[in-house]
Amino acid sequence: MRTNPGSVFGLDMDESSGCFRRLFVAFHGCLYGFQFCRPLLFVDGTFLKGRYKGNLLATTSKDGNQGVFPLAFAIVDAENQDNWMWFLSQLLKAVGSSRRLTFVTDRQHGLLDALSVVFPNAHHAYCLNHLKRNLIEKLVGFRTNYKLSLIKILVKCAYVSTVASFQHYMEKLRRIVGNGRVDSMLDGLQNDKWANAFFKGKRYGEMSSNAAEYYNNWIGGARELPITCMVDMIRVQIMAQLSNRRAESKRWTTKLCPVMEKKLVDSLELAKSCDVIVANDTVLEVHSSISFYVDIDCFRELYKESVYPVLSSERFDFDDAGSSIIKPPITKTQPGLNKKKRIPSKVLRSIRNKLYCMKIYATTNKYTNNQKNNHNNNNKKKSNNNINNNNHFHHNNQKKIIPKMLEFPRLVLIIEELTDDFCLKFDPLSWSK
Incomplete structure (x- = not known):
């Protein structure tokens, strides 16, 4: 906090035993940059591999060049509703409620109820990739080509923009499958959470939570470290990413970010379908949607702030800490033998x-x-x-x-x-x- 003022740091410990329970971290450089990201957050959790196990909960966004932008993360003992509620509450303190956000998740246990409580005005979208996997699980015993044809129909249901088209493909999917398990799965889904025809928020074309899964792989090496080393390694990775992208953006000469500039060039043919109304020889009215967040000036402002170094654990002054030292978390012994330490018999x-x-x-x-x-x-x-x-x-x-x-x-x-x-x-x- 001394070297990164404005950061949000939340620590929860067991009062009776003095042991670590959970930790929330959001650096000021990330919070400042999120103001220039689209109001879209990907939320996911992954397990830790260190001595004390536990889970890491994280939320990410995307910058104007479609790069993954880390916002905040937390270390908890389990992925349950209580920890999701605590994580989202800390996130609300960090980002505030000035913008109406859209969350993209894979419907984790406890996350659905926590989102509706902490962010009641936010939009919630389901990850389409996870819905496809759920559908495949319901089609055990069917041929692969048959499964793929049904997946294509499900994707059309998600992408179509009119209610009539959605109902057409949905009826076709139910008629072809004729499976009670699939019908129960489709009935359990809220259409306004995964289908564009009913979704009331803005997804900016993001139909999956791949950004969150990319983040989990990005920090893969840190998941095996102790808690303090893990937090410091993630900080170093974020610090390097902000610095590299800041330097990279200085070499750009286009008006838009390169990825979006390429998309614009590739979409020139599609632009012919836009409605153009002529006011005079120099003024035209074009009906189309644009986004401020892909402008290159906005991108540079996003990476303006930095994440700064902190003292390593070896330089901490524990002499005056006294009773403030936090003990390691209480963990349950996992069943079975540790595969890495198993000694083979003669x-x-x-x-x-x-x-x-x-x-x-x-x-x-x-x-x-x-x-x-x-x-x-x-x-x-x-x-x-x-x-x-x-x-x-x-x-x-x-x-x-x-x-x-x-x-x-x-x-x-x-x-x-x-x-x-x-x-x-x-x-x-x-x-x-």
């Missing part, structure tokens, strides 16, 4: 050493019927005295790959011997168990 280590130069493929029906018949006929010709020999693979003197096959109940092993330095024994009875 038997497993010996098997890995023996299979170092071999490839084992577990498969079914990867050989032709003729090979099956030949294999069965050969087994019938062998006497009972030779059965045990079938379970022992002797090495071959030739230095070449020799595929061999054993058929056990419910399992077929195709083994390629790559060396002749050893031989393995397989017990069919143990495999069948």
Whole structure:
């Protein structure tokens, strides 16, 4: 706060134990820049991989060049309604209520109710990509081409701008599917949250929450760090991004941001459909929608402020802190063993050493019927005295790959011997168990 005045910093701790509960961070440089972004926010959460686990909640926007602009984030113990309520309340303090915002989410648990309480006047839009995934989950057992055709109809329902067109495609979707589970999913969706024909706010063409998922990948390395190191690493990434984009914008010579300039050039043919009314030889009235937020001057103003360095944890003065030191969060022990620290048994280590130069493929029906018949006929010709020999693979003197096959109940092993330095024994009875 000393090096970044104007930032919003919220800390919540357990009063009885003095342990950490949750933390909210919004730097002044991000809050100032958001004034020059479109009033559109992408909200999402992701899990942490560090010692204390937990979740990271984040909200992002987009600048005039369609770049992801980080606004605020929070570290909480779980992704539930209470934490979403607290996160959005802190966000409301940071951004205020002067602009009517539009939130794009993937309908996380607890977020829907929290948004309607904290931001009652804001518009809420569902991520179309998540709706498509939900539809695919309801179509288990159907062919892939059939699923894709239904997804295309769902996308048309979301993009059409008239109610009549929406009802046409929706009836077509229900008629083709004829599935009660799909009907229940569609009935549970509020049309004004995902369909353009009913949406009352402005989505600026953003039909998915990919910006939030991009942010989660962008900070991927920080998710494995302790809380203080994680916050500092995210701060450094934001600081570098603001500085790089500020320097990049100084080299632009166009009136609009490059991405939007290219879109404008590519849309010249579509502009012929605009309604033009002539007032005189020099004044024309054109009916079309424009956006101030893609102007290059607005973009430069967006990245005008900076996020400044802070003291590292090694330089903190804890001598006078006393009882203000916060203990680590209380976490529940996760079930099962940690995969990263699991020590293999002696038997497993010996098997890995023996299979170092071999490839084992577990498969079914990867050989032709003729090979099956030949294999069965050969087994019938062998006497009972030779059965045990079938379970022992002797090495071959030739230095070449020799595929061999054993058929056990419910399992077929195709083994390629790559060396002749050893031989393995397989017990069919143990495999069948």
